[in-house]
Amino acid sequence: MRIHLITPIVTEGVRTLEDVAALNSADLSITQSLIATGPVSIECEFDEAMSVPGIVAEAIAAERSGADAIIIDCMGDPGLKAAREVVSIPVLGPSETSMHLAAMLGHRYSVVTVLDSVVPMLENLAKIYGTSDKLASVRVINIPVLELETAPEKLTEELAKASLAAVENDGAHAIVLGCTGFLGCAEAIDAALQSRGYSLPVIDPIPATVCIAAGIVRAGLTHSKRTFAQPRSKDLKGYPSINI
Numbered sequence: 001m002r003i004h005l006i007t008p009i010v011t012e013g014v015r016t017l018e019d020v021a022a023l024n025s026a027d028l029s030i031t032q033s034l035i036a037t038g039p040v041s042i043e044c045e046f047d048e049a050m051s052v053p054g055i056v057a058e059a060i061a062a063e064r065s066g067a068d069a070i071i072i073d074c075m076g077d078p079g080l081k082a083a084r085e086v087v088s089i090p091v092l093g094p095s096e097t098s099m100h101l102a103a104m105l106g107h108r109y110s111v112v113t114v115l116d117s118v119v120p121m122l123e124n125l126a127k128i129y130g131t132s133d134k135l136a137s138v139r140v141i142n143i144p145v146l147e148l149e150t151a152p153e154k155l156t157e158e159l160a161k162a163s164l165a166a167v168e169n170d171g172a173h174a175i176v177l178g179c180t181g182f183l184g185c186a187e188a189i190d191a192a193l194q195s196r197g198y199s200l201p202v203i204d205p206i207p208a209t210v211c212i213a214a215g216i217v218r219a220g221l222t223h224s225k226r227t228f229a230q231p232r233s234k235d236l237k238g239y240p241s242i243n244i
Contacts, residue, residue, distance in 0.1 A: 003213050004067035005032040005206075006058045006083075008051040008074050011040045011146065015073055019183055023210050030210065031067065033058050036241070041145040044117045048078040055079035056086055057241040063087040069213040073180050075113065075205060076121050084228035086244050090216045091223065094205035095122065097212050098176045099131045105201045106174030108136040110166035112159055113178030114148075116140055122178055137170035138178065139163075148181045159185055160192035167198050174201040183207075 007015040012034065020030050035054025039047040055072060056079055062070050069090040072080055077093030084091045102109035109131075111122050119138045126132040141158035148155055159182065166172040175193075177186060186204035193200065216222070236242060 001028045001068045001214060001217055002066065003028065003030050003069045003071060003210060003217075004058075004062035004065075005030055005071050005073050006055055006062070007032060007034050008038065008055050008072060008078050009041055010034060010036070010038055014041075014146070014181065020206065020210070023207055028210075028214055031062075032073075033062070042074050042076055042078065043115055043145055045121060048074075048076045048121070052079040052082060053239055053242065056082050057239070059083040059087050059091060060242065060244065063089050068217045071206070071209050071213055073206065075111075075178050075180055076118070077125060081228060084223045085231055086242075088225075089222060090213060092209050092213050092216075094180055094209045095125050095178075096129050097209040098203045098205045099126055099129050099135075101208055101212075102174040102176050102201065102203055103131040103134045105203075106134075106172075108134050108171055109174040109176055110137045110139060110163070110170055110172035111135070111176045111178035112139050112141065112162045112166065112182075114141060114143055114145055114181070116142075118178070136172040137166055139166050139170075145179065145181050148179070155182075156185055156188040156192075159189050163189050163193060163202070164196060164198075167193065167200070172200075174203065176203045177205060180206050 038051040038054045071092050075095045077095045080093040126135045139162040163175045186202045190202045
């Protein structure tokens with residue numbers, strides 16, 4: 001099985017195959033690509049909108065190259081519905097997947113993310129995905145996406161602080177790491193919460209979504225074409241890489 005990760009930005013090095021190497025197994029491999037045109041990072045609705053054509057093009061290319069499933073590597077789930085329309089293999093968004101997992105594993109959940117500009121996006125997604133009644137809060141650490149790797153200790157410290165506040169002040173029973181750039185931080189956050197006597201799920205979106213995607217493929221399932229119908233053939237000006 002091959003799962004393809006679409007990182008919907010143009011900045012090289014923010015996501016590499018080395019980052020997700022531990023998720024490979026004897027019967028599962030992960031490939032990854034960036035988009036050719038679009039934003040350097042995604043931190044608001046405008047950034048998301050600018051990334052969608054590139055995501056659609058990469059989704060089409062991934063299916064044609066033999067991928068079994070696609071994951072969009074951003075907690076805004078940009079282009080998720082559009083990508084599902086143009087391919088027949090499963091396409092998963094880490095936000096949708098993580099929110100449903102959190103709602104299943106705990107009474108209420110909180111999302112800890114990067115900046116205030118992302119909060120409305122995540123709150124709106126919780127409504128769309130039907131989990132807003134279980135959303136306790138969205139908390140921010142005020143570190144931009146492209147600065148996440150500059151000070152790893154500060155990152156985990158701020159994530160732990162925000163997660164603890166979500167538990168103690170907002171009533172969260174589960175934590176969702178609200179940026180795929182937080183990959184690998186869940187263990188440290190879990191340890192910090194455990195040290196304060198809190199035993200609860202800390203969901204790292206990319207590993208969780210890879211597991212769900214693999215399960216969907218093994219079950220022989222994909223998204224409904226009654227919901228995500230194939231677009232009718234028509235002229236599309238200015239997007240030579242999108243040919244459906």
